[in-house]
Amino acid sequence: MKKLESTRKIISGSVIRIYKKGFGYSKITVIDNTDYYLAAMADDDLFNAFHEGDLAEAYIWVEDVASYEFRLQLIGRIVSGPRVLFFSHTDEIARSTERKCLTATVRMPIKFFMFDPGDTEKGITSEEIVYHEGAVILLSDREATIQTKDDIRKARFLKGHIVINGQIIELVGMVDSLNEPKGIYNVLFASMHEKDRKLLLDFIFSTYRE
Numbered sequence: 001m002k003k004l005e006s007t008r009k010i011i012s013g014s015v016i017r018i019y020k021k022g023f024g025y026s027k028i029t030v031i032d033n034t035d036y037y038l039a040a041m042a043d044d045d046l047f048n049a050f051h052e053g054d055l056a057e058a059y060i061w062v063e064d065v066a067s068y069e070f071r072l073q074l075i076g077r078i079v080s081g082p083r084v085l086f087f088s089h090t091d092e093i094a095r096s097t098e099r100k101c102l103t104a105t106v107r108m109p110i111k112f113f114m115f116d117p118g119d120t121e122k123g124i125t126s127e128e129i130v131y132h133e134g135a136v137i138l139l140s141d142r143e144a145t146i147q148t149k150d151d152i153r154k155a156r157f158l159k160g161h162i163v164i165n166g167q168i169i170e171l172v173g174m175v176d177s178l179n180e181p182k183g184i185y186n187v188l189f190a191s192m193h194e195k196d197r198k199l200l201l202d203f204i205f206s207t208y209r210e
């Protein structure tokens with residue numbers, strides 16, 4: 001996708017993440033784009049929450065390029081069969097090189113261990129790995145907030161995994177203590193495979209509701 005200057009340039013198959021006041025976050029998938037409208041598939045919850053004339057904040061991230069934010073207004077929908085929504089076009093689009101980050105409140109078990117990247121031996125053999133358990137209580141595609149009963153105040157880096165929709169996602173990042181008495185720590189992700197990042201975003205945007 002070239003530089004986006006109008007919603008008329010959004011190609012079919014593009015995923016648009018949207019926010020509708022009173023509903024929350026979700027996503028739609030573009031299936032057709034003409035000079036007169038943009039048509040997209042939506043899930044049942046979002047489809048039922050939209051009415052003609054309603055507005056939503058929309059967001060697209062073009063990998064390694066930029067993010068784009070704009071507003072969409074519903075002009076029609078298919079009332080039977082596929083959950084298709086029709087939106088009017090807009091040329092009022094804001095461009096940014098920063099990825100929009102949404103943080104969702106969750107409660108997900110996590111199993112993890114700590115390591116020091118400066119020590120090439122530590123954490124490599126099973127005898128030296130000490131596993132901890134806790135829960136992810138805040139989650140975005142950039143960082144996570146973890147609560148654990150274990151004392152990991154001296155930890156520098158964490159590696160663990162969570163399960164989303166039956167798929168394992170590895171989390172690796174730098175640890176920062178937020179509230180030591182309550183065992184709450186922030187983990188800033190050092191790296192993540194793009195496939196895993198997409199799974200995280202899909203989960204966050206699809207489950208976040210007001």
